[in-house]
Amino acid sequence: MRSIINYLKEIIFGVWSLLKGMKVTGSYFFRPGTIITQKYPSNRKDLVMFERFKGEVVMPHNEKNEHKCTGCGICELNCPNGTIEIISKTIVTEDGKKKRAIDKHIYRLSMCTFCALCVKTCPSNALAFSQKFEHAVFNRALLIKQLNKPGSQLMKGVE
């Protein structure tokens, strides 16, 4: 007799525990807004990422097509996996002095691990992170980027 009671008790406890779980899942039918995080592809137009989000490394240019990169190579030195390559050239300044300047700032997005050491160690704050995160392309070569725009110059007053 006792074993039968225990058996029935187990069944009732089991069903009760399942109902308790179903109460939780069932309650979300009446408040579906609390279960949705975001509807990603459809909210693409008004999706704003956080300002510190590490999307990709960019070099901000002002409206006169000037940047702050002096070509010192500290970012290349600090990059742990050879993402950045700096090709520099020598230019002659207005007062006749020879000076090292940047020719190409090559950034390989496919190798970048987003450790932020280049952005943090840059002495002239020439680099920054953009909020772009949709990086998928069909050709691998498109992931090798030149950060300084063609024809751009060093901003005045940056040494």
Next chain:
Amino acid sequence: MQEKEIITSTDEQQEYVINMGPQHPSTHGVLRLLVSLKGEKVKSVQPHIGYIHSGIEKMCESITYPQIIHLTDRMDYISAHINNEAVCLNVEKALEVDIPDRIKVIRTIMSELTRLQSHQLWWACFGMDLGGLTCFFYGLRDREKILDIFEETCGGRMILSYNCPGGLMYDIHPNFQKRVKEFIKYFRKILPEYDQLLTGNVIFHERSKGIGKLTKEDAISFGVTGPTGRASGFSCDVRKHEPYSAYDRVQFKEILHTEGDTFARYVARIDEMWESMNIIEQLIDNIPEGPFAVKMKPIIKLPEGEYYQRVETARGELGVYIISDGNKNPYRVKFRSPNFSNLSVLNHIASGFKIADLVAIGGSLDLIIPDIDR
């Protein structure tokens, strides 16, 4: 010859060997388990590791100390911040740098948030392993809130790279405190829902109680740490025994259970989530003022010698061992990863149980494969 034997033999002693993994959803990564079966019972489990070996320890020998940090993110990617902290603490200990209180407190809050999101993901995946797909959605929904907090302050969601030797990469975001408080308030309401959904479930009880028993003696001799070891009664919380950062100024209790089965490991982690929230609540309102990083030399060179630092990650004790010969690169780096030791116990506790229980036991160990292979 052997093939013929397997087909013709009707012996009850016949052994059947199957490969579980490397691509199996319940191994949570590329772990290959060579399972010997007798009928449905597991006779022995032979883990074959190395499918995602990335040579992190060797890579560390050719890069500088600040650069090591971002590699440790990739070891145990679910508790990336705590791994970062371990290396930073070790370097700071070697250089005898005094770390301001602000950095210590922020690091502790971030570590506990990391632990919370790690356990949330574990709960989600563990529920899914045992057939409750709802858990997966609920767990990930709540984890999303912590990841947003991380994203706002650190710029990354999983791979944070927020620590650097001497402090933090940036100061906390102005919204940080408000968001963390909101999250704690929210999650205190949600966590009982986890209990209603899975902890009390009768099917879950049947599948986890008494399964995969690990005694305290075995836990100690296998070096099993973290919630897995504490569920067997092995008091191994580094936060309690060797406090680092700001753990010496907060009140929390070490979760200890004595049963040592899958259910105890489950309850230990749920209880740890409550404790983590307690720790965060004690610290979040009084973050001291001060700098967020100590000025360090541009090229960090450790004095010659050996340095060891251990921290408590979400899965157990992580040790970082650095031998320096005085250069800017370490001579040798060794990580004592918690998952490697936790995996070694799998054969011991899973043999004798059914193959479906192997999934439950593996899930309760909370293995992260890149941390095993490094």
